[in-house]
Amino acid sequence: MTQQWRQRFSDLVAGNHSPTGDPVDAGARLIVWDPDGTEVFRAALARHHRVEDEDEPEQVLWIRPLVGGEDNGGGYLFNLNATRRRSLTCARGTLVDDGVEIDLTSGQRARIEPADGPELEQLIHWDDFTNRLAPDEDAALKRLDADSWHGRYA
Amino acid sequence: MGTGSKSSHQSYAVSPTALAEAPTAPPDITGAPDAAEGTDLTGAAAGGTGIPEPEELDLSQLLAEPALPAEAPAAEDAPAELDALPGAEPAPEPDVSATGPEEELQEASAEPEGLAAEGELQGSAEEAPAEEAGLLHADDIEEVQEEEEETDPPLTPVPAAPPVGEPTGTPLLVGGDDFINSEATLVAYDSPDGPREVLLTHISEEAEEKLLDALSIPGTHMEEIQVEEEVKERLDLDKEKKLAELTKTAVSSVQHKLKTGSEMSDASIAKHQAAVDAVSAVLSDPSISDDEKAMAQHYMDQLNVVKDKIDNGGSVMPWMDAYEVTETKMVTKQIPVPNGEPEPGTLAATVRKASRIKASLDPETGQSSWDGVTRSSANGTEYEIDMGDGWTAVYRPYKDNDPKHTEFSLRGQLEVHAPAGAGHGKDLVERLEQLHLMNKPMTAAEGEWTYLSNNIQAQGLGGAAGMQAAMDTAQGLQDLQVQEIVHQRMETLMGLDSGALQTAMKRIQLEAAHKVLPMKVEVVRDAVAKASGFSDGAALAASPGYEPTPSTSGKWLTWSRFDVTGKQAEIQGAFKGRSLTHGLHGGALASLLGTGVLASTEKRAVMGIGGGLGMSEQADKMTGGANSVFLRVKKTPSQPSGGMLIWDDPSVLMRRSDYYAYNGDHFGAINPAHHNYNESAITRDPMKIAKFSAAGNEVMFRNGLDLFGAEAPSRIVCHTAAERTTILASLASRGITHMGGKAVEDVLCTTDDYS
Structure with a gap:
């Protein structure tokens, strides 16, 4: 079961569920609810993730929610110090409809599902923005091991 | 130290607020926490000495017996002043133990005695109008503070000219607790007009009311102005035919395959073809202008690179930008305009969208520069304050920045800007007085109070047994001191009009705070000691880990626990x-x-x-x-x-x-x-x-x-x-x-x- 939800999670983030067959036309968004059911977070996710402590009962998913970003006249840009990695510490994951739901150890509940509307638009902006990056910068983002960003776009 | 020099104060005469209306605010060191970061500190009431500041002060109220804390300290804990009821003769200085820090505190407490030179005050009041009496008193305080600085020097000296271009600036500590962690930073940005010297600090929420009291914010409305501006824009034909969007879509799709090492998909090929078709149609139109032709060719060149990658793969493509032309245009902008004139004796402030200094750091030289004008947008509200003579301040208030919807980290941020040029370091600190804020570098005695407050918060001692009582006692001591001084000067104060009386009362609060600080420190030190397992404050002060001065070795000032x-x-x-x-x-x-x-x-x-x-x-x-x-x-x-x-x-x-x-x-x-x-x-x-x-x-x-x-x-x-x-x-x-x-x-x- 763990493998199933993890695979679904991975496919959603990568955009493998794209109806056009081109992953860049699809992607994932993350929604988080507090224990009382209040939605507290909603953002598109960059197309990479990393699993830490795979053998631990509580798995940690490192992700990159696409917060911020704006067109300041020189194109749509993200501040990479703000668009930093976040972690989801998972107590339990389940497949739901076309997405994945995760009970977080914080007591919150997270849902990763196909992005549409403003989140998909944000993801398209992100894909375009990352085309500005040098290969080593792009690779650094994908590793999801940096806590802060220095240099360009910070 | 020359921070309290008369000459520099006199230069403020252009701003009536500084002398007549803006007495230095009392260092209300009650340990009141920052709203967000100190919610578990002491729970002490915010700000003030408990002395009202109504339109018309009633002196009989001031002489009413203050309420002592319910849990007044035991006799051996209570400084002598606790017994000094209003109307009694001034009590002697407390006989505290002569350990290191306390010696300094005793000296600090003894110095302001000169402030209470009743004869001087009476003479001033009799010979001068009420307003002048306040001025004379302010000078007296300066003299005393200068003397005080000689015996209790500031923990951090204030440079006359902070080093130009140093990105971290010069950190310093300001007395009292108007500022979070009592800290401020002097930064001198490099600029073509000479150094741009700025004081940056973070006001505590409790001090905001004093600051706002110094301002006149008549409200603003927006007016449209036309300005000439250079703008980069895509051509209309590009927007109409969506050539940039179509090209970008093809680039992103193919780039994704190159980055992930996956095969080119039919979708990628189709996106490329759609873009080529659109661009070709424009290029083949004989009616297009030269600019439009250049634009279309720009995209076709990009699409040729994409085609090569589709056919041959290889490394990822370089960034491909949209085609833009630079034009000079008249642009309509909205600027805030005050609705009226500021009230006399206050500083005019206008409300605008929040912003931040947009400095830049040269990676080669490591120098920070800023032109004094360029700012980046922020989510919130700020006041732009005219301090006169080319001095300005920018304040981002708590009250107008709802933490649910605006940037929390900007709330309470204050910038004070000197005119372009070097050498304003000391004035930048002193000018805080115009904003009704503490404007003297922190002394060792004040430093210990900050140290204890920080330790109460850091160690979670706010709820410990006896802590609240100690805080109440500390506050009570200050209230008693105020009343004692009021009683001593009743004859003088009775002759003042309302405005002069308010000014005099603020001075008295300051004086009382200075005078009583060592006793407050002693009371709270004792409570902190007991809450953390020491027998008493003396034992705590003598312990090897007790370091009531900040670490100043690095680029930050930090307090230890x-x-x-x-x-x-x-x-x-x-x-x-x-x-x-x-x-x-x-x-x-x-x-x-x-x-x-x-x-x-x-x-x-x-x-x-x-x-x-x-x-x-x-x-x-x-x-x-x-x-x-x-x-x-x-x-x-x-x-x-x-x-x-x-x-x-x-x-x-x-x-x-x-x-x-x-x-x-x-x-x-x-x-x-x-x-x-x-x-x-x-x-x-x-x-x-x-x-x-x-x-x-x-x-x-x-x-x-x-x-x-x-x-x-x-x-x-x-x-x-x-x-x-x-x-x-x-x-x-x-x-x-x-x-x-x-x-x-x-x-x-x-x-x-x-x-």
């Missing part, structure tokens, strides 16, 4: 096998070590690092985490990855009193209105932090970390030997041979060292 400095071995034991870490991406180490600090988002913005993109919705600014840098507790890495800063002895950082932490990912939330904030999960206990297990745990340190001084990491892991060599050369060129007492060659390592 005695539960760590006194028990370093225990802290090290708790962290055994664990380290504090912070990861950076490749190539970032050199630029980071160029500045020598790991700085918070807010600090980076004013240093000129980052923030240049004008982002207004950054998550950490909403959570309040933007005022801190964060580290993570991890098992001591045996095979660390490149870009990692590692503190193998976390006690060097745990000694600070300004951190908070979560055993989980909360984005550094300190804003109670933010969903990431969790009061029950937040901790400041180093023993709990040492046991953190969640991978996403966070330990937040205010402002940042000095990477070269005592807080330096024990290991800095370079990605490659070449990166290490480059950084070592850079450090050598700047004469930096050691970090935290360790040779730089021993601190800088590479991933290969662990393979």
Whole structure:
């Protein structure tokens, strides 16, 4: 079961569920609810993730929610110090409809599902923005091991 | 010290507020916490000495017997002044023990006695109008403060001219508790017009009312103006035919395949073809202009590169921008215009959208520069304040920035700007008086109060037995002192009109606060001592970990906590096998070590690092985490990855009193209105932090970390030997041979060292 939800999670983030067959036309968004059911977070996710402590009962998913970003006249840009990695510490994951739901150890509940509307638009902006990056910068983002960003776009 | 010199004060005469209407606010050092960061401090009532400031002061009210705390301290704890009821003769100075810090406090308390020179005051009042009486008294205070500074010098000297271009500026401490952690920074940005000297600080929420009292904010309305501006725009035909969008879609699709190493899909080929068709149609139109033809060819050239990648694959493509032309246009802009004139004796302020200084840091020289004008947009509201003579201030108020919807980290930020040119350091501090804020560098006596307040917060002693009573007693002492002075000067005060009386009362509050501070410190020190297992305040003060002065060795001013400095071995034991870490991406180490600090988002913005993109919705600014840098507790890495800063002895950082932490990912939330904030999960206990297990745990340190001084990491892991060599050369060129007492060659390592 763990493998199933993890695979679904991975496919959603990568955009493998794209109806056009081109992953860049699809992607994932993350929604988080507090224990009382209040939605507290909603953002598109960059197309990479990393699993830490795979053998631990509580798995940690490192992700990159696409917060911020704006067109300041020189194109749509993200501040990479703000668009930093976040972690989801998972107590339990389940497949739901076309997405994945995760009970977080914080007591919150997270849902990763196909992005549409403003989140998909944000993801398209992100894909375009990352085309500005040098290969080593792009690779650094994908590793999801940096806590802060220095240099360009910070 | 010349910070209180008469000559500099006289230069303020152009601004009536400074002398007639803006007496120095009393240092209300009640230990009242910052709203967000000190909610578990003491719960002491905010601000004020309990003395009302109505339109018409009623002196009989002031002489009413004050309410003493319900749990007044035992006789041996209570300073002599507690017995000095209003109307009694002035009590003698308390007979406190003569240990080191207390000696200084005694001296400080003795000096302001001159303020109470009743004869002088009476003479002034009889011979001069009421307003003048206030002026004469202000001068008297200056004289006394100058004398006081000789015996109790400031903990941090104020430079006349802060070093130009130094990104971190010159940190200093200001007396009282108008400012969070009592700290301010003087920065001199390099600019073509000469240095731009700015004082940057963070007002406590409790002090805001005083500041607002100095301002006249008649309200503003927006007016449209036409300005000529150079704008870069796409051609209309491009927008109509969506050539840029179609090309970008094709580029992104093909780039994705190149980045992931996957095969070109039919979808990618179709997107490319759609773009080619659209561009070709424009190119083949004989009616298009030369500009339009150049535009279409620009896109066709890009699409030819894309076609080559579709056919042959290879490395990722370079960035392809849209075709734009630069034009000069008349642009309509809206500017805020005041609705009316400011009230007499106040500073005119206009309301506008919040912003930040948009400085830039030259990576080659390490110099920060700013033109004095350019600002980046922020999510919130600020006041632009005209202080006269080319001096301005910008304040981002708590009351107009709802933490649910605006950037939490900007609330309370104050900038004071001098006219272009060098040499305004001392005036930048003194000018705070115009804003009704404390404007004297912190003395040792005030420093101990801040130290105790920080320790109460850091160690969670606010709810300890006797702590609230001690705070109430401290407040009661100050109230009693005010009443005693009022009683002594009743005859003089009765002759003053309402305005002069208010001014005189503010002076008296200041005087009382100065005079009673050593006794307040003694009371609270004793309570803190008992709450933390010491027999009394003297035993605490004599303990080896008690360090009531800030650390000034590095680029930040930090206060320690005695539960760590006194028990370093225990802290090290708790962290055994664990380290504090912070990861950076490749190539970032050199630029980071160029500045020598790991700085918070807010600090980076004013240093000129980052923030240049004008982002207004950054998550950490909403959570309040933007005022801190964060580290993570991890098992001591045996095979660390490149870009990692590692503190193998976390006690060097745990000694600070300004951190908070979560055993989980909360984005550094300190804003109670933010969903990431969790009061029950937040901790400041180093023993709990040492046991953190969640991978996403966070330990937040205010402002940042000095990477070269005592807080330096024990290991800095370079990605490659070449990166290490480059950084070592850079450090050598700047004469930096050691970090935290360790040779730089021993601190800088590479991933290969662990393979």
